[in-house]
Every structure is written in C-alpha cells, then in structure tokens.
Amino acid sequence: MFRTRANPARLLVSKPRPLTRSYSNNYYYPIPPRTRLLGATLWSLTACSTIYLGCAAYEVYQDAQRAKAKGSGLARSKALQTFEELEHFRKNEVVNTTSYRFSRSASERPEFSDAQKLTSSIMGLTAGIHLASSIVPGMMHHLVHEPRLPRNYTLLTSVFGHAGLMHLGANLYGMFYFMPAAADSPTFKGSNAHLAAFYLSAGILSSLAQHATAVWPRRGAGMSSLGASGALFALFGIVGMSSPDTQIGILFLPGSLPISEAMTYVALFDAIGILFRYPYISLGHGAHLGGLACGVAYVKYGGGENIWRPGRRIAFRVMRSLRLL
Template identity: 30%
Template sequence: MLWTTSCRHSVRSFKTCLGPLKSRSFAQTSHNWFPRPSPRTVKAAKAVPSFREEIAKTSGVTPFSERLGRPTIRKQVAFFLIGSCVAFALAVDQTQFETDWWSKRLPSLTGIFFLQSTTEEMRRASQAALYQKLQARFNKLKEVTSSWPIILQNISLSTIVAATNSYLTASEGRRLCWIISGLNLAIFLVWKIPRLNPFMNRSFMHDPLSGKSYTLLTSMFSHKGFIHLLANSFALTSFGSAATHYFYLHPNTPEAGPEATAKWHFLAFFISAGLFSGLVSHTVATKILYPRLLSEISTQAKIKTSQAASAIVGDVGKAALSAPARKILPSLGASGAIYAAVTVSALAFPDAQVQLIFPPFFPISITTGVGGMILLDLVGAIRGWRLFDHYAHLGGAAFGMFYYSYGNQWWASLKRLYRDGWNSGAAQTGL
C-alpha cells in the first residue's frame, strides 16, 4: 500500500508538472525556446549564396539567354551597303556604255529621226533596232514552220505575232519587269521539286536567326505560293514601269545628261530597295522580337517549374502557360522592293488613278491607295499580324520616299564620278 500510494503520488506529481506545458501554445514555446534572430543576422544569412548558386559557379553554367547569344546585324548591313553600291556601279557602267554606243551610231540615222532631244533619238533608234531583231526572228520561225500543217502554222504564227506586238509596244520598264517576273516564276517552279526543298529553304528564304546575309538578295526573287507570285508580278509590272518612266524623265537633275535607257537604273533601285526592306525586317526580328521571345520563354519556364504556380496565379497562370511565344519566321518575296516602286510612282505622279484588285474595286487616287496600304502595315506591325511582313513593307516605303527625295542627285553624282574616272584613266593611258 505504501508503494502504491507513493506511485500514485509520483504520477500525480508528474501530471502536475506537465500541466503548464500542455496549456501553452506552439508559438509561445518556439518563441521562448528559439529566440527571433536580429535584422543583422538575417541580412548576413541572405548574403550567403545558395547551394544552386555555388554549383552554378563551380560548374561554369551560364544563363539560357547568354548561351544562345544575341544575333548581330553587322554582316547584313555590310551586305546591303556593298550590294547596293555594286548594283548602282554596274547600272551606271551599263547605262553609259549603251549611251555612248548609240551616240556614235546616231549620226548615220539623223536623216530618219528628227526629234527634240538626244535621249529621245537614242530611244527611238533602240526601238527600231528591236523591231528589226524581232522581225528577223519571226522570218526564221516562219521558214521553220512552213512545212507544218496550215492550221497549226496559222495558230502558232498568230500567237507569236500577238506576243511580239505586245512586247514591242511595251515600255522598256515593263519589259524588264516581265523578265524579273519570269525569273520569279522559274524559282517558284524549283520550289515545287520536293527533293530541292531543303536547299531552297536554306538558300532562298531569309531566316533572321541563321546569320546569313546573301539570302537578303535571293529571297527577293523567291515565292512559294502562286497567289503571292501572281500578286507581286502584277504589282511589279504596273508600278515598275511607272518608276522606270520617272527615272527616264530626271526632273530634278537635268545636268545628268542624255541616257539611252533607264532600265538599269530601275534594276539597281529594285535590288537596293529589296535589300533595305529585308534589312529592316531582319533588324526588327533580331533586335526587338528576339529579345522579347527569350523573355517570354524564360517567363514561361519559371511558371512551369514552379510547383505552386496554378495555386498562386490561378487563371492568369494557366493562360500564360497555354499561350505560345511568338515565333520568328523566315521571309521571302519582292513585296518590299515593290512597295518602294509604288511609293516612288505615287510621289512622282500624284494625280494618277489606280484600280485595286480588292475592295474598293473602283478607281482611286494613287496617293490615297498608297497611304491606305502604309496605314494598314502600321496597324499590322503594332498589332503583330503575321500574314505579311509588315516591317519589310514599311522599309520599302521608306526607301521609296528617300529615293524620291535624293535618288536622282545620287544617280547624277555616280554618272559624274564615272565620267571623271574614265576621263582621268584615259588621260593617263594617252588615249
């Protein structure tokens, strides 16, 4: 009994000791047993690098964006400058060569051509020479088809006559645009060969992230869709001939002298405008869209790796996870160069009327049409539309406006440099 009583007394004493502990909260206990650290201690703990940071330092792991690198535009800018200078130098050389050739031949034709300007005489003589060449080819073809059945012979000869008359009566600018459209058609047909698609994707599409620069030129003449090819060929034929006629007039630089042709001038303008519009699109893609794309990918990766993302951000987080980042797609086509020709035509002939193949179908002023297209591209660039390369269109329009203001003076300066260089070279050689 004594042992039992003592045991009960001991148990009662142990419960009495535990009583205060059971009535105290965990916060009070932790506060009393583990004192709160001071602000200096917390600051020192934050300054200590984490385990992940120490591993990154020792293993040499670089951030994702630094590993990818940032594409540059130096090669593309150099390619545009060099390509444009070469195109204009060759255009001046060929133009001056044809002008000198016709200037030497014209004295024997002065009894036939009585026009006011030497330029008109040279171009009329060139037209007559083209007519004689086409007539000689038609006569040879007529001899070849003389043994054919009379029905087949009549059909073939009448078709050739109609095509020849159309080519002969067209302006030299329109003929050049037909040649460019024919080149575009040939490249379009190459696209239809499945075996060559990898080569065409590498060499005839400009990918801003590839680092290539020569594709700025090759992509100008490349079209994968027939509707795209047809629309660009129609616009090039219409406005390219008008721009060539404007270069023929030389309203701002009469001191440029006579020229036998203006097609080489337009060809250099067309190539330079295409390179510049592609450069503008390339610059926007690499300097604006690409950093934005990396930021979106990094943000999405952080959200996906967070285990509590759905609980923290809710519907907004789910929408961010499901929304794909904007892609940077390769470009192709001559739309930028055509925009430059359209802009020059609108500024040179503001009273001209054009009829669009899309609403409104009735004729409108060319300035109104060009202004509407530029406004549409501005909206498309701001809104991020992906159907067309709006930045290339805007770059082509800017090049057209710039060339309308300073292009003729630039062309006259190049011709003057060419003549001065040739004269100095001839003087040194004693010719």
C-alpha cells in the same frame, strides 16, 4: 503584292548552340543566340553601292558606244572627253527617242517598250526561280532570309523567292502594274539600268527593314521571310510620289482611290502590324513599310540627281582611267 513570313524555326534541345531545321529541307543549321543587325546593315550598304555602280557602268558604256557610233572624225574623238558631254548626249538621245516613239502610229511602234522588256525579264526571272526552287532540293534554303542566321546574301535572294503560286501571282501582278509606270516617271526617265539598280537595292533595304523587326520592337520576334513585295512597295512609292492623283485599286478590295491616299492607308496598316501584330495574318510588314519609305524618300530627296548621276560620274571616270571608253 505581299512578302510572307515563314513559320518560326523549330528549336531543338541544345544549350550551347541550339539547332534548327529549315522548313525547305532536312538540313540542320546552328542558330546564333541573337539577331545581329550591324553586319546585315554593312552588307546591305555595300551590296547596294555595288549594284548601283555596276548598273551605272553598264549604262555609261552603252551611252559611250552609241555616242561613238553617231560621231565621226574629230566629233567622234571628242565625244567622250567629259562626263558632261556624255550626259548632254544621253539627254538629247532620250528626248529624240521619246519624240520618235510618240510620232509613230500604233501599228509602227514596237510591240514592247524598253520598260516592258525589263518588266518581262524580271517577271520571267522571278517565276523561273520559283519553279527551280520547287524542283531543286535545298534551293529554298538559299532564298529564305532567316534573321538569326549569318547569311546576309539572302537579303537579296529572298526578293526572288516565293512561298506559293498565290504569293508569286500577286507579286507578278504588282510588277506588271508598277514597274512600267515607275520607268516613265521623272525620276528614272526611261532608264532601265537605273530602274534595275533601284529595284534590286530597294529589295535589299526592304529585307533589311524586315530583318530589323527581329531586333525592334520585340527582340527575337523576327521570322523567316521571302518575297518581292518590299521592292514592289518601293515602286508603289515612286509612282505615288510622281503621280499622286492616279486612281488605284487595292488587291481583293472593290473600288479605287487616289494612290496618295492608298499609300497613307497602307503605311498605317503596316506600322500597326509591326507594333502589334495582326492575328492570323502573316505578312512582312517591316519589308512593306521599308520599301514604301525607300520609294517616297528616293523621289522626295532627288535620288536620280543625288545618287544615280554621281554613280554614273564615278563609273565614267573609272572607266576612262582604265581606257574602257
């Protein structure tokens, strides 16, 4: 479960605008003299807002369709009058679905839960993109995030890029372990749309945190990066805050310890890595620490109630005004 830093860009002699060659192909790109943080920050906030509203709109539409299907006559016509009624319907639907799932015997239960289906989909997408990037010439250029290049979209696409099979395998293991556990936490309450929005947004914000290390603590020290571990550390934070006594093993280390303690040690390790840099270790400490902070803050400050629910409300009102519900 790691985010890697690629080798530093190789500069060519050119005083006005130095050129560099991407390690993934033979193209040359102009490199700005300094890393810009404001543009990347504004793009990240806009992208996260768009992702949240898009996922909220999708879930609202699905809930509305189920509410209409279960209603009849006057009940059907009133099912979508207010957002509170839709929320009440969803709450009852979640309770009934959960009770029904656990009341069935193991042989009657579906092979995959909704959370496992989402996990499998993201794992498959991540593995597929890695395979494609190893086949399609120049594709890696659109996945690697280089802080000095004005390509803000790579703050998102870098979440799906990986430097090799070991890097990919470690992060797929993290997805398999943490994503279903996060989905069942009180924060997400089994909402796949909510979890998908958080995963993508946490990936962007953790990439932004890694981007910021090119500005502070040592300006110009930022390196190209890619990998899903920033988003996975956010899920790690969600699970750790929701179930602090859960025992967890750390990859490549024997034994286990409470996840709350593991979070502390990991945060300390990455904080030291940002400030002093470990020799012979190339990890995205900024992305790891930023992702972990996202997960912890999201639970601590009620992201479900203070971010996701208002997003659903906005989506409901907009879709009602457009007569989509």
